[in-house]
Amino acid sequence: MILIIHAHPYPQRSRAGRALLAAVRDLPQVEVHSLYDAYPDFDIDVATEQAALTRADLVVWLHPLYWYSVPAILKHWFDVVLLSGWAYGEGGDALRGKHCLWVATTGGRASSFAETGTHQLPFHEFEAPIRQTAQFCGMVWEPPLALHGAQAVGEDEIAAAAVAFRRRLAAWPKVLADEDSPEIAR
Ligand SMILES: Cc1cc2nc3c(=O)[nH]c(=O)nc-3n(C[C@H](O)[C@H](O)[C@H](O)COP(=O)(O)O)c2cc1C
Numbered sequence: 001m002i003l004i005i006h007a008h009p010y011p012q013r014s015r016a017g018r019a020l021l022a023a024v025r026d027l028p029q030v031e032v033h034s035l036y037d038a039y040p041d042f043d044i045d046v047a048t049e050q051a052a053l054t055r056a057d058l059v060v061w062l063h064p065l066y067w068y069s070v071p072a073i074l075k076h077w078f079d080v081v082l083l084s085g086w087a088y089g090e091g092g093d094a095l096r097g098k099h100c101l102w103v104a105t106t107g108g109r110a111s112s113f114a115e116t117g118t119h120q121l122p123f124h125e126f127e128a129p130i131r132q133t134a135q136f137c138g139m140v141w142e143p144p145l146a147l148h149g150a151q152a153v154g155e156d157e158i159a160a161a162a163v164a165f166r167r168r169l170a171a172w173p174k175v176l177a178d179e180d181s182p183e184i185a186r
Helices: 016-024 046-055 072-081 123-136 155-170 172-180
Strands: 002-006 030-034 058-064 099-105 145-147
Touching (some): 002 016, 016 155, 046 072, 155 172
Parallel strands (some): 058 099
């Protein structure tokens, strides 16, 4: 199962994230948790979230980049769901070996994520704390998917990103099968 943790405070105003989500939500193995819809008061049902994570092979974090990080509810989800003794620490093996794919949309264009650009750092510097959150919980970090310049790009670029995202998820069981195959293991 692929669990998409979707965090967008204004899904009706979303253009890029909405297109990405629409491109994959009909895939049979996909389950979507839209956090702002499910928990408008931030009262996250930890047991429900942990149960979904337990069923998942691949966890996707899909959100707009907000202040170089995740939207507030996804940070809160990290805080209350990824608990010591469950996600990390002694006996905290629930997520070990699961895969994590980060899918972010950004207002900044790709060229602005550079020492000489508006955001002054390459994009992978902002990826680091999110990647380490997953890796601290023993998850395998997949190459992220970023759609930069999300307000400025044309419909064709958004559609191309949506197709790429769908391809990644649709191929996912095949990737797992390859990993499990004895030929690869040798
Ligand atoms: C509160 C807030 C903070 C934001 N912070 C950033 C940021 O740090 N870097 C960036 O490139 N874009 C930033 N943006 C722009 C959003 O990432 C962008 O609008 C979003 O990815 C577009 O996707 P959407 O069409 O799904 O809303 C911010 C937007 C808001 C509202």
